Amino acid sequence: MSEYLLEVQNLCKKFPIKGGIFGREVGAVNAVNDVSFKIKKGETLGLVGESGCGKTTLGRSILRLIEPTSGAVIFNGQNIVDFDANQMREMRRKMQIIFQDPYASLNPRMTVQGILSEPMDIHKLCMDKEVRKKRLLDLLDQVQLPADALNKYPHEFSGGQRQRICIARALAVEPEFIVCDEPVSALDVSVQAQVVNLLMDLQKDLGITFLFIAHDLKVVEYISKRVAVMYLGNMVEIAESSELYGGARHPYTKALFSAIPKPDPTLKKDRILLEGDIPSPMNPPSGCHFHPRCWNATDECRKDYPGVKAESSTHEYRCFNPIQLSEK
Amino acid sequence: MAEKILDVKDLVVEFNTDRGGVTAVNGVNLEVFKGKTLGLVGESGSGKSVTALSIMRLIPTPPGNIAAGEIRFRDKNLLDIPLDNMRSIRGNKIAMIFQEPMTSLNPVFTVGNQIEEVLELHQKELSNAQRKEKAIEMLRLVGIPSPEQRIEEYPHQLSGGMRQRVMIAMSLACEPDLLIADEPTTALDVTIQAQILELMKKLQDELGMGILLITHDLGVVAETCDDVAVMYCGQIVETADVKTLFAHPQHPYTKGLIESIPSFDSTSGKVKDRLPTIEGMVPSLFNLPEGCNFQGRCQNVSEKCRGSAGEPKLETIATEHQVRCFHPLS
Ligand SMILES: Nc1ncnc2c1ncn2[C@@H]1O[C@H](COP(=O)(O)OP(=O)(O)OP(=O)(O)O)[C@@H](O)[C@H]1O
Ligand SMILES: Nc1ncnc2c1ncn2[C@@H]1O[C@H](COP(=O)(O)OP(=O)(O)OP(=O)(O)O)[C@@H](O)[C@H]1O
Ligand code: SF4
Ligand code: SF4
Ligand SMILES: [Mg+2]
Ligand SMILES: [Mg+2]
Secondary structure (H helix, E strand, O other): OOOEEEEEEEEEEEEEEEEOOOOEEEEEEEEEEEEEEEEEOOOEEEEEOOOOOOHHHHHHHHOOOOOOOEEEEEEOOEEHHHOOHHHHHHHHOOEEEEOOOOOOOOOOOOOHHHHHHHHHHHOOOOOOHHHHHHHHHHHHHHOOOOHHHHHOOHHHOOHHHHHHHHHHHHHOOOOOEEEEEOOOOOOOHHHHHHHHHHHHHHHHHHOOEEEEEOOOHHHHHHHOOEEEEEEOOEEEEEEEHHHHHHHOOOHHHHHHHHHOOOOOOOOOOOOOOOOOOOOOOOOOOOOOOOHHHOOOOOHHHHHOOOOOEEEEOOEEEOOOOOOOHHHO | OOOEEEEEEEEEEEEEEOOEEEEEEEEEEEEEEOOOEEEEEEOOOOOHHHHHHHHOOOOOOOOEEEEEEEEEEOOEEHHHOOHHHHHHHEOOOEEEEOOOHHHHOOOOOOHHHHHHHHHHHHOOOOOHHHHHHHHHHHHHHOOOOOHHHHOOOOHHHOOHHHHHHHHHHHHHOOOOOEEEEEOOOOOOOHHHHHHHHHHHHHHHHHHOOEEEEEOOOHHHHHHHOOEEEEEEOOEEEEEEEHHHHHHOOOOHHHHHHHHOOOOOOOOOOOOOOOOOOOOOOOOOHHHOOOOOOOHHHOOOOOHHHHOOOOOOOOEEEEOOEEEOOOOOOO
């Protein structure tokens, strides 16, 4: 079997745009466009990019919570895009998702015991009463919540604790892969670090593979060995996180990383200020979607869409005029 | 020393709720100087927005109530001014950018109407044509492309970043002396945030306004503020100039906040170190402990912090550096 747990190949997701009085299809948003990448077992791939660039759509398409328009998702050697509903149900156990807003994703009328039991009931896990009880307590322990949490309701917990409940719910079915969609974005600064550490510990102990989506690049860089950057539905660069910060080849990656405010008042600002707004994904610019904001853009960029170039076995980007090493 | 334009003294703001009364702001002191930026940071619910709204006299009453304190704007105590007169100060001498731009723009008027309305209120001498021209100029200044067209559009036709820039254009249209910006960039993407912070800085240099910048992003503070005040449970726990605060934080909460930011120069490839964290969570305002509000999460906590010596007071430990802690870190 391959060393990769997940291989995404040329994945596309189009959303139809309806218009007119008959609600006919008048166009489409290419929310995810020809995206390919692989994740090794036990690895974390970070996924960054600005609002609306397609991160959530990509994460949900991989789990088939949204049906991809085309492309393949190879999980453990099998293309799950071809799976029927029964096969998919079995697969769902192995692939879980954690959302940004821990409050909205928990049923307010269920106790923590009910919330954690639900996925186990669906998948008929730990059906013996004693075994179930022990499993529930183990789960709470794994996410560092006290045992008396079982009989409480979501509103009795803080934001950080609720996110721990969501993590425990995802862990309940012993998944191999978890999509974390902005899991710490809604949390307070001082609590973010607690949840980030918890996720890293779980990966070490249980060998879970993560796709970690966030727009806070500092958090992503910290938690992920490799990072992929998206812009308007396209994956424009993917590399080791240490390499991306200093050695980005795509102009957008470089601008994105330089825009992060650094928490050190003695540093001199060395910032690339991008002109203009992020264009609408409904009507993206021709050629390379980044060209209206790019300082390296040439005629070629306005006409054609750049293909994938490999810098090394771990570093790929899509750009006609990449940043030269001397430009750094 | 620059001229002091805002001086908040011992501000106390209370709210009556179904669960009883809470003191959301409990004895806050702040100073903003001409041409300078004061950063106000702290956890969610620590009272940052309530402090800002009090300065604008926009606290909903009831349930809210400014129970004590002074808000001196230049030589006036804003709390003594009749609310009617406050209206001419608001948006004229003091402007505010709110946390959520969509809720503070009127959806049924065009962007142009809204900027022109501000100008009509505050620069009565302008003719209609001049007002329109000025509104276009303001939009151009905040970096909105083709402002002649945009001025005819409604807020929902603009992206979040553009709406926030329209808010900034509106608040700067009357060249205020003081700008209060409540998380002006939190909802925006980093490349847009960088544009807007740069713009605010440029306008500050041109107009010499003082800025009170509320944020929870210490990166933004480090890059844009001259001074910083850190809030916790309705109180200022530390205040200093920005370099001192980052280099020598004295309050354990400030130090914890700075340390829990994932650092950027981590060398990848090997297993990364754990992030330092502040354990536990913020106590409820309904159920604050005796003594120091941070005791439940503090590693330096002693008997004294648990109430035997009362609450720690905000003490001056060096020039321009104050801290509310019985055992400052030194
Ligand atoms: N169900 C849907 N129907 C139509 N368009 C959609 C749908 N879901 C997403 N989109 C569009 O697809 C694009 C990508 O959205 P997505 O939510 O994946 O972005 P994102 O990168 O997760 O953004 P954010 O950082 O704001 O969460 C957006 O333009 C969005 O408007
Ligand atoms: N309208 C209101 N009614 C009742 N209580 C309120 C009201 N507005 C604010 N409060 C109380 O005041 C406290 C401080 O709120 P505030 O909005 O100032 O926090 P903040 O520091 O701005 O937080 P955030 O970072 O989440 O914006 C809250 O915990 C809340 O209990
Ligand atoms: S392909 Fe051209 S426009 Fe696109 S990022 Fe590269 S240089 Fe810029
Ligand atoms: S007063 Fe005591 S508990 Fe409070 S911050 Fe200082 S050392 Fe910690
Ligand atoms: Mg998303
Ligand atoms: Mg607020």
